[in-house]
Amino acid sequence: MPDLSSFFAPKAIAVVGASERESSMGGLVLQNLRSSSFEHPIFAVNLKGYDQVFGYPCVRYLREIETQVDLAILCVPPEVIPRVLRQMGRLNIRAALILTGGLARQLNFNPAMNTKIGELARELGIRLMGPNCLGILVPDHHMNASYTHLDALPGSAAYIGHSAALGSALLDWAGARGIGFSHFLTLGASADIRISDVVDNLAADRRVKAILIHLEQIRDANRLLTALRAASRSKKVLALRTHSTDALPNGVTDIQKIDAEFFARAGVLQVDTVDGLFGGLEILSRSKPLHFRNLAIVSNGMGTAMLARQNLLRQSGELASPIESDYIRAHTWYTEETGGNPAILPPQSSGDDYVGLLQQLERQPGLGAILVIHSPNRRSDSTSVAETLLKHIKRSRRLILTCFLGGLTTQEARRIFDGRGLLNFDSPTEAVNAYITLSKHTEAQEKLRETPTTDALDFQPDHDQAKRVIYQARRNRRDYLTWPESRYLLRAYGFTLVDSTFDTDFERLVSRLTPRFFPAALRIVHQTYSYPFAYQKTPAARWRGSKIEIVDEAALRVAQSELIEEKNRRMPDSRILGWAVQPMRRKVDAMQFSLGITRDNTYGPLIFFGEGGSHADMLADRQVALVPINSSLAKQMIQRSHGYQVLLERSQDVAGDMKVLIQHCVALSQMVIDNPRLSGVEVNLLLQNDAEPIVLGAAASIGEKLRPALNPYPAHMEEKVLLKNGKTIMIRPIRGEDEPELKAFFGRFSSEELRLRFFYSRLKFEHLELATMSQIDYRREMVFVAMSQGLMIGEMRLWWDINRNEIEFSIMVAPQAQGTGLAGRLMEKTFRYAESLKVRTIVADVLPENAPMLGLARHYGFESVHEDDIIRVTKEL
Numbered sequence: 001m002p003d004l005s006s007f008f009a010p011k012a013i014a015v016v017g018a019s020e021r022e023s024s025m026g027g028l029v030l031q032n033l034r035s036s037s038f039e040h041p042i043f044a045v046n047l048k049g050y051d052q053v054f055g056y057p058c059v060r061y062l063r064e065i066e067t068q069v070d071l072a073i074l075c076v077p078p079e080v081i082p083r084v085l086r087q088m089g090r091l092n093i094r095a096a097l098i099l100t101g102g103l104a105r106q107l108n109f110n111p112a113m114n115t116k117i118g119e120l121a122r123e124l125g126i127r128l129m130g131p132n133c134l135g136i137l138v139p140d141h142h143m144n145a146s147y148t149h150l151d152a153l154p155g156s157a158a159y160i161g162h163s164a165a166l167g168s169a170l171l172d173w174a175g176a177r178g179i180g181f182s183h184f185l186t187l188g189a190s191a192d193i194r195i196s197d198v199v200d201n202l203a204a205d206r207r208v209k210a211i212l213i214h215l216e217q218i219r220d221a222n223r224l225l226t227a228l229r230a231a232s233r234s235k236k237v238l239a240l241r242t243h244s245t246d247a248l249p250n251g252v253t254d255i256q257k258i259d260a261e262f263f264a265r266a267g268v269l270q271v272d273t274v275d276g277l278f279g280g281l282e283i284l285s286r287s288k289p290l291h292f293r294n295l296a297i298v299s300n301g302m303g304t305a306m307l308a309r310q311n312l313l314r315q316s317g318e319l320a321s322p323i324e325s326d327y328i329r330a331h332t333w334y335t336e337e338t339g340g341n342p343a344i345l346p347p348q349s350s351g352d353d354y355v356g357l358l359q360q361l362e363r364q365p366g367l368g369a370i371l372v373i374h375s376p377n378r379r380s381d382s383t384s385v386a387e388t389l390l391k392h393i394k395r396s397r398r399l400i401l402t403c404f405l406g407g408l409t410t411q412e413a414r415r416i417f418d419g420r421g422l423l424n425f426d427s428p429t430e431a432v433n434a435y436i437t438l439s440k441h442t443e444a445q446e447k448l449r450e451t452p453t454t455d456a457l458d459f460q461p462d463h464d465q466a467k468r469v470i471y472q473a474r475r476n477r478r479d480y481l482t483w484p485e486s487r488y489l490l491r492a493y494g495f496t497l498v499d500s501t502f503d504t505d506f507e508r509l510v511s512r513l514t515p516r517f518f519p520a521a522l523r524i525v526h527q528t529y530s531y532p533f534a535y536q537k538t539p540a541a542r543w544r545g546s547k548i549e550i551v552d553e554a555a556l557r558v559a560q561s562e563l564i565e566e567k568n569r570r571m572p573d574s575r576i577l578g579w580a581v582q583p584m585r586r587k588v589d590a591m592q593f594s595l596g597i598t599r600d601n602t603y604g605p606l607i608f609f610g611e612g613g614s615h616a617d618m619l620a621d622r623q624v625a626l627v628p629i630n631s632s633l634a635k636q637m638i639q640r641s642h643g644y645q646v647l648l649e650r651s652q653d654v655a656g657d658m659k660v661l662i663q664h665c666v667a668l669s670q671m672v673i674d675n676p677r678l679s680g681v682e683v684n685l686l687l688q689n690d691a692e693p694i695v696l697g698a699a700a701s702i703g704e705k706l707r708p709a710l711n712p713y714p715a716h717m718e719e720k721v722l723l724k725n726g727k728t729i730m731i732r733p734i735r736g737e738d739e740p741e742l743k744a745f746f747g748r749f750s751s752e753e754l755r756l757r758f759f760y761s762r763l764k765f766e767h768l769e770l771a772t773m774s775q776i777d778y779r780r781e782m783v784f785v786a787m788s789q790g791l792m793i794g795e796m797r798l799w800w801d802i803n804r805n806e807i808e809f810s811i812m813v814a815p816q817a818q819g820t821g822l823a824g825r826l827m828e829k830t831f832r833y834a835e836s837l838k839v840r841t842i843v844a845d846v847l848p849e850n851a852p853m854l855g856l857a858r859h860y861g862f863e864s865v866h867e868d869d870i871i872r873v874t875k876e877l
Contacts, residue, residue, distance in 0.1 A: 004198065008141070008201075010040065011070050012041045012043070012067045013043070014065060015029050015072075016045040016046075016072055016076055017045070017075035019048070020050075024075070025099055029073055033144060035151065036139075044056050063091060070093075071095045084096075085117070097128075098132075098191070099135055114191045129193050132164060134148060137151065139152050154181070155179065155182060156180075158181060159181055159213075162214060179278055182205070185198070190219070197227075203230055203231035203235060208235060211235050225266050232266055232267030233267065236285065239269070240271055247601065249601075250533040252622060258600055258606065267447065268444060269284065288397070292320075295320055296369070298357055300347050301373070304403075304405060304428055305428075307428045312432050320361075323360060323363075323364050327356070331357060345357060348379035348380050349385075350380065352388060354372060355388060355389065358392060371431050372403070374402075376405065382404055382410045386413035403431045461492055465488060466492040469481060470675055473702055480702070482577060486699055490695055493667040494667050504579075519548075519550060520584060521550065521581070522546060522559045526571065527575045528574035530699055532596060533598070590687065591646055592613035593685045594611065595664060596680070609637050610623060610641045622641070628670070629665060631666055650689075651687075653689070660692075664683075668683075673712045679703035680699075681698070681699070717732065723817075723825070724820050733782060734784070738792065744791075745814065759847065782800075783797045786817070793813065794812065794823070806841035811826055823852075827860055830842065
């Protein structure tokens with residue numbers, strides 16, 4: 001985590017380029033610092049040699065300031081910035097906030113300028129925010145180091161954005177509504193410090209309860225996703241995404257699907273508007289946990305309830321299953337019309353009537369949330385209903401949203417709920433929209449913490465064959481794979497392909513055919529269609545380049561002539577590479593699916609899935625997932641597609657077919673992790689009820705290596721070691737699938753042994769905690785586990801502090817493995833890992849009574865220092 005204390009809590013500030021000219025940005029910054037009552041020294045710097053600027057002492061050069069400056073705010077012309085940075089380097093000023101306007105716009109024409117500034121700052125050991133940023137506001141520190149036209153109110157939410165213009169407007173918008181911030185800043189062109197750095201820093205600040213983000217450009221999706229995933233485990237994180245270009249990855253037509261997948265994998269709630277940022281924050285802050293993503297609707301009117309139901313279903317929300325009970329049948333109306341959800345109470349229902357129905361609904365184990373709607377009328381007093389409901393809702397463990405419709409007679413009812421910080425809305429539409437927001441955030445948190453299954457991990461890829469195929473294409477200076485090469489690649493990852501014979505010479509191909517190939521399909525293999533997504537620009541008019549239902553050799557020759565003629569008419573410049581013949585395998589009940597690999601310049605490799613076949617709108621149906629995926633994430637991607645609905649309708653074994661599709665999606669994920677040069681793979685898969693699934697056609701292309709947004713499992717760190725007892729075990733990084741075994745591992749220790757490890761007595765470990773401990777980000781922490789015949793017998797957990805360049809560790813060895821030398825093996829593994837990161841120090845905090853741990857530290861040369869109630873052991877590498 002980067003240390004940004006010089007930006008957020010500086011002890012002395014210098015404003016370079018400040019004057020009292022009306023148009024002076026530096027002058028505005030000084031006035032804002034003064035109006036915010038900044039409590040530490042402030043200096044102005046201006047070559048014109050003023051004595052003071054707005055009451056603050058002014059000098060010509062930074063070196064004339066006798067106080068050590070923590071933060072320099074640069075409001076100077078772009079060409080002056082390098083000279084100021086060199087002065088800062090000589091004076092050991094390590095933080096620069098560049099507010100200079102116009103620099104970021106010039107960078108659009110001269111990107112080297114931004115790079116030059118960033119490189120110079122890194123060379124001098126200076127961290128930069130900006131250029132072209134709004135500045136930093138930290139109300140708790142009485143700091144407004146910006147050129148904004150008003151100050152920020154104090155609060156517990158932090159805002160980080162790219163656009164100074166949007167940031168300024170948003171600050172005004174929030175101020176009018178009384179919304180405060182713990183931190184407010186925009187980063188402009190981000191020559192050095194990026195949003196991911198700020199997110200990391202704020203995630204460790206206990207005062208910050210929520211982080212709001214506006215993203216324009218993402219330069220390092222892997223780094224950002226790492227930071228967001230870490231932050232969203234303990235904070236409410238919401239993001240607004242805007243795009244400066246309309247560039248789309250091949251084979252995908254909707255960039256919003258990719259954005260949604262990115263933020264969902266990060267556990268972040270994505271919103272579409274500025275209102276959505278703050279509305280979403282308010283909803284998340286006031287809500288109780290949503291354990292199941294479904295909604296029950298209760299109302300004293302049919303029309304209002306159906307409005308809510310229609311809005312829910314239109315947004316793909318899920319209705320809770322209705323409850324069958326004598327009480328509900330006796331107290332509700334229109335059960336046949338609504339199916340029991342919505343549940344309609346009589347118009348005259350009292351607060352007690354509502355509570356009685358809520359108590360019945362809350363007994364349903366799988367119920368998620370309840371929306372209560374009340375319409376005013378002469379026989380039911382809204383205020384009385386609100387007062388009765390309030391007492392029940394405050395006690396209830398369920399998430400309950402309320403909506404008091406109307407205006408004149410429901411004002412007091414709304415005031416009662418709003419004053420208690422509950423989720424109350426003016427209309428059913430607003431209430432349902434709020435529920436959808438909560439549901440999306442819950443889904444993102446489930447993706448963040450879900451435990452993958454091992455169903456799709458049973459294939460053994462032929463890595464060598466795949467690498468040979470790609471090497472051959474590169475050696476021949478091709479960026480596509482030939483027909484045989486694509487098939488070899490897929491076979492290496494467990495795909496079964498339809499029988500096929502291929503040849504560059506048509507006559508030679510015909511001579512090899514046997515009767516089993518007829519009726520046949522003939523495909524003309526030419527260069528354009530050797531690339532995946534060849535139909536991207538005109539998908540509706542795509543040509544398949546094949547003839548089907550060919551009954552004999554004579555018909556085959558006719559088909560060849562027709563294909564050549566049509567190819568020359570459609571794609572005259574595409575070189576013919578050969579011919580392929582396949583026996584016809586299509587059946588009436590067969591289903592086709594399109595799946596494969598594509599890549600996005602921002603988000604990296606993607607897996608896609610959707611309905612296939614000549615009559616399907618493949619591009620519209622395709623769903624995407626970030627690499628790597630596991631079986632659970634593959635299943636979710638498949639279920640989002642229209643192809644999944646086709647599968648439900650036509651498959652005779654949905655569970656079995658789903659398992660196959662999941663396996664293939666995970667195989668593709670592993671394929672692109674193992675072979676990062678793959679830029680595209682497109683597979684047309686035929687799924688049949690009475691036979692194994694087969695690939696009818698495939699195409700693949702290659703390019704430069706591209707890193708995934710998520711860090712894949714580091715298989716190269718797996719290692720077999722021999723223990724003193726003669727047993728060979730595996731030491732490897734932990735996987736998400738290890739959660740059940742991790743729980744069992746902790747269960748093998750006594751409460752006292754667990755206290756020595758966790759520093760407090762405990763016996764139970766809940767799913768969310770175990771998921772966090774097993775689903776780690778390999779870029780920022782590491783957990784090595786020792787496995788023996790499927791059992792976890794040891795764990796070494798490591799945390800890397802990049803600022804101190806040190807690793808902190810904790811170690812546990814199961815009782816049955818103690819005395820076997822396993823602890824030493826884990827320590828040696830840790831030393832090698834630390835050396836690979838060029839870490840300077842390894843440390844651990846140990847309780848004084850933990851004699852085995854202290855003995856291990858002494859054996860490996862750690863030095864011990866008593867600090868309060870612990871002993872810190874340290875080893876310099």
